[in-house]
Amino acid sequence: MIDATTTPLREALRRARRAQRALARATTHQRDEALRAIARRIEAARETILAANADDMARATKLSPAMRDRLLLTPARLDGVVASVRALCDLPDPLGEERLVAERPNGLRVFRRRIPLGVIAVVYEARPNVTVEAASITLRSGNAIALRGGSEALASNRSLAEAVRAGVADVGLDPDVVLFLDDPSRERVAELLGAAGLVDLAIPRGGPALMEFVDAHARVPVIRHGAGVCHVYVDGAAQLPMAAEIAFNAKVSRPGVCNAMETLLVHDTVADALLPSLGRRLADAGVVLHADERAAEALATAGVPSVPATEADWDTEYLALEMAVRVVPSLEAALAHIADHGTEHSAAIVSDDAEAAERFLAEVDASCVLWNASTRFNDGGELGLGAEIGISTTRMHAFGPMSLRELTAEKFVVRGDGQVRR
Amino acid sequence: MIDATTTPLREALRRARRAQRALARATTHQRDEALRAIARRIEAARETILAANADDMARATKLSPAMRDRLLLTPARLDGVVASVRALCDLPDPLGEERLVAERPNGLRVFRRRIPLGVIAVVYEARPNVTVEAASITLRSGNAIALRGGSEALASNRSLAEAVRAGVADVGLDPDVVLFLDDPSRERVAELLGAAGLVDLAIPRGGPALMEFVDAHARVPVIRHGAGVCHVYVDGAAQLPMAAEIAFNAKVSRPGVCNAMETLLVHDTVADALLPSLGRRLADAGVVLHADERAAEALATAGVPSVPATEADWDTEYLALEMAVRVVPSLEAALAHIADHGTEHSAAIVSDDAEAAERFLAEVDASCVLWNASTRFNDGGELGLGAEIGISTTRMHAFGPMSLRELTAEKFVVRGDGQVRR
Numbered sequence: 001m002i003d004a005t006t007t008p009l010r011e012a013l014r015r016a017r018r019a020q021r022a023l024a025r026a027t028t029h030q031r032d033e034a035l036r037a038i039a040r041r042i043e044a045a046r047e048t049i050l051a052a053n054a055d056d057m058a059r060a061t062k063l064s065p066a067m068r069d070r071l072l073l074t075p076a077r078l079d080g081v082v083a084s085v086r087a088l089c090d091l092p093d094p095l096g097e098e099r100l101v102a103e104r105p106n107g108l109r110v111f112r113r114r115i116p117l118g119v120i121a122v123v124y125e126a127r128p129n130v131t132v133e134a135a136s137i138t139l140r141s142g143n144a145i146a147l148r149g150g151s152e153a154l155a156s157n158r159s160l161a162e163a164v165r166a167g168v169a170d171v172g173l174d175p176d177v178v179l180f181l182d183d184p185s186r187e188r189v190a191e192l193l194g195a196a197g198l199v200d201l202a203i204p205r206g207g208p209a210l211m212e213f214v215d216a217h218a219r220v221p222v223i224r225h226g227a228g229v230c231h232v233y234v235d236g237a238a239q240l241p242m243a244a245e246i247a248f249n250a251k252v253s254r255p256g257v258c259n260a261m262e263t264l265l266v267h268d269t270v271a272d273a274l275l276p277s278l279g280r281r282l283a284d285a286g287v288v289l290h291a292d293e294r295a296a297e298a299l300a301t302a303g304v305p306s307v308p309a310t311e312a313d314w315d316t317e318y319l320a321l322e323m324a325v326r327v328v329p330s331l332e333a334a335l336a337h338i339a340d341h342g343t344e345h346s347a348a349i350v351s352d353d354a355e356a357a358e359r360f361l362a363e364v365d366a367s368c369v370l371w372n373a374s375t376r377f378n379d380g381g382e383l384g385l386g387a388e389i390g391i392s393t394t395r396m397h398a399f400g401p402m403s404l405r406e407l408t409a410e411k412f413v414v415r416g417d418g419q420v421r422r
Numbered sequence: 423m424i425d426a427t428t429t430p431l432r433e434a435l436r437r438a439r440r441a442q443r444a445l446a447r448a449t450t451h452q453r454d455e456a457l458r459a460i461a462r463r464i465e466a467a468r469e470t471i472l473a474a475n476a477d478d479m480a481r482a483t484k485l486s487p488a489m490r491d492r493l494l495l496t497p498a499r500l501d502g503v504v505a506s507v508r509a510l511c512d513l514p515d516p517l518g519e520e521r522l523v524a525e526r527p528n529g530l531r532v533f534r535r536r537i538p539l540g541v542i543a544v545v546y547e548a549r550p551n552v553t554v555e556a557a558s559i560t561l562r563s564g565n566a567i568a569l570r571g572g573s574e575a576l577a578s579n580r581s582l583a584e585a586v587r588a589g590v591a592d593v594g595l596d597p598d599v600v601l602f603l604d605d606p607s608r609e610r611v612a613e614l615l616g617a618a619g620l621v622d623l624a625i626p627r628g629g630p631a632l633m634e635f636v637d638a639h640a641r642v643p644v645i646r647h648g649a650g651v652c653h654v655y656v657d658g659a660a661q662l663p664m665a666a667e668i669a670f671n672a673k674v675s676r677p678g679v680c681n682a683m684e685t686l687l688v689h690d691t692v693a694d695a696l697l698p699s700l701g702r703r704l705a706d707a708g709v710v711l712h713a714d715e716r717a718a719e720a721l722a723t724a725g726v727p728s729v730p731a732t733e734a735d736w737d738t739e740y741l742a743l744e745m746a747v748r749v750v751p752s753l754e755a756a757l758a759h760i761a762d763h764g765t766e767h768s769a770a771i772v773s774d775d776a777e778a779a780e781r782f783l784a785e786v787d788a789s790c791v792l793w794n795a796s797t798r799f800n801d802g803g804e805l806g807l808g809a810e811i812g813i814s815t816t817r818m819h820a821f822g823p824m825s826l827r828e829l830t831a832e833k834f835v836v837r838g839d840g841q842v843r844r
Binding site for chain 2: 215249367378395415416419
């Protein structure tokens with residue numbers, strides 16, 4: 001059915017849809033050629049892009065150091081972006097994959113075939129590299145993309161999107177498969193999220209404020225890439241040096257990302273043996289510890305300072321050198337804490353007790369549950385998917401890192417020789 | 423995070439969630455025992471259920487004959503419902519299925535494990551059998567269900583839901599996994615669809631009016647089981663007797679269901695050979711034909727009456743002995759018609775030209791595309807899934823019939839021996 005409502009954005013989404021139908025029919029080789037052309041266009045526009053980013057940085061004086069670091073493009077980071085576009089060509093193409101699922105008694109042969117989702121809207125914050133990574137993974141999987149990045153990165157994103165569109169056109173495909181929203185107003189993103197029938201999937205990447213906006217305005221299918229209040233639970237049967245390495249890595253290796261640990265749960269029987277030395281190491285790395293009473297006592301024996309944890313701390317995604325620590329009396333208490341305060345992102349148990357570990361892996365509702373490994377591994381590259389458009393915290397379609405295959409659907413294809421239904 | 427807003431419905435959804443966590447840990451055997459107990463409870467309550475249905479029928483004087491037929495429960499239909507509940511026990515259990523997806527160079531082993539979606543809301547129209555079918559397939563896959571049926575079927579649905587809850591309790595599981603919305607007001611269904619964080623998936627089954635209501639009120643993930651404006655395209659290279667059988671079956675075998683054909687497209691070169699005899703057979707079966715000018719001429723040669731098709735006919739789901747007919751000059755024209763007017767439900771091509779057929783199968787965006795077979799086969803049982811909760815017309819998570827597996831998601835499970843990320 002045809003919905004004739006016309007606005008500039010809706011018209012652009014209809015053009016993206018038409019262009020996407022042609023892209024869906026392009027061969028793997030054609031889509032890979034488009035990616036290589038995009039990589040060349042970004043290399044050719046290097047100075048323009050870095051200058052645009054310098055403008056964004058000059059305007060972004062009010063951002064925190066962590067946010068400024070996410071906004072910054074350097075020559076090395078741009079090299080990384082270009083390399084990630086080229087690396088996509090090495091991944092298997094999910095499109096057109098067809099598998100036989102049933103041969104029916106009446107002779108019908110039933111297959112499922114992978115198809116693109118259609119037009120995907122990605123709403124993200126001030127990380128310009130996402131512009132290219134999201135566009136290239138979306139195009140490789142035969143989808144069109146509508147990009148709406150944070151306003152702080154507007155100049156950087158505009159120059160990168162222009163390079164992407166130019167690369168698509170270079171190989172004779174329609175550049176309208178990439179739609180860049182040049183208008184950073186909230187009205188425009190509300191219109192994008194409300195474009196039922198024109199957007200097949202919206203992927204919002206960000207914190208609670210963005211998700212509240214999505215709750216209020218989305219009328220299209222949404223897969224949230226939400227906050228990660230990630231947990232590491234050190235069981236009574238843990239090897240403590242391993243537990244310390246994993247907890248330290250999960251917090252300190254890159255504190256500003258969604259798979260970083262925010263809360264450490266420690267079984268009461270190992271709290272006194274683990275927390276003083278681990279706490280010292282974390283404090284020396286600059287980590288502020290929000291501790292419950294029992295954890296604070298254990299930390300104090302090594303002279304490690306802490307601030308009293310409040311209820312709000314259990315629900316906080318710090319994205320910084322800051323974390324919460326709680327001592328729990330049992331595995332059950334750890335599971336209950338994670339059920340109450342986790343955001344279904346990532347949770348790890350450190351234990352040599354296989355029964356406890358398997359129970360944790362089975363019962364924790366999270367996109368990625370880990371046994372004796374750091375939460376930082378909940379990442380498309382690290383889990384072997386090769387690339388990701390983000391990490392879904394929505395428990396349908398795709399839960400966890402989304403790569404090429406997660407940007408497709410399956411339709412039923414039935415082949416017969418005249419069958420009718422009784 | 424805990425959202426403390428309290429209403430009776432939100433409290434009931436929280437109880438359903440708690441009960442669902444226990445159900446997710448139940449064994450396959452326990453869930454099958456629950457299904458068998460539900461079947462026994464329905465058998466035991468047979469007279470009560472039929473009496474409640476008689477009350478509904480007595481009140482439903484304003485419904486069309488087709489709608490009254492959908493509302494009616496007979497002893498034979500109730501037997502069918504009970505049999506379908508027991509048959510679910512024979513299907514493979516998707517829960518807990520775990521597959522290795524990667525062994526990483528650092529030694530991490532990455533698995534994906536099937537888990538329930540959580541709390542599923544099903545909003546449906548006046549078919550009481552859906553109450554039991556939706557509840558039993560949802561419970562078998564480890565999910566809780568919130569049922570909101572059409573107000574015309576309120577008494578029937580209430581008595582069936584009571585039997586389902588009693589069966590669940592019989593085997594020691596918490597009956598709060600089944601929530602029946604006894605209040606048929608629109609405010610209550612709006613509250614259900616708006617319960618973000620408490621409902622993991624809403625499945626609305628119905629026509630455009632319900633879908634508009636969903637557009638306006640849904641704040642939870644939605645998979646639409648929408649209208650089927652289904653097409654059969656008879657190509658120039660079709661065997662005409664086969665084409666006639668398929669078209670007749672697709673319309674007449676059960677005109678009131680979503681996978682029935684609503685529009686027949688015929689290639690110009692075979693219109694004069696096909697339409698007079700097929701039209702006569704359809705007219706004799708009572709089918710009203712809305713024909714374009716060219717089709718009307720061909721029909722008239724056999725004295726078959728038709729009414730002139732309007733633009734609106736191409737977008738109409740008649741759900742009755744009524745259909746549209748259009749003669750098209752080419753495969754391209756048929757594809758364009760389906761792209762403009764199809765609802766991504768079902769479409770069939772009849773042709774002996776493999777190239778034309780494969781192009782149709784590739785390019786038509788629909789949950790099920792068929793070659794030389796009736797659209798009526800887009801059904802969970804017919805496609806070999808064994809059972810279905812409905813047919814998704816949303817192109818993500820599941821597209822087409824949804825069975826047990828489509829009511830689950832996969833989480834990543836990672837097993838290591840102390841790995842940390844560089």
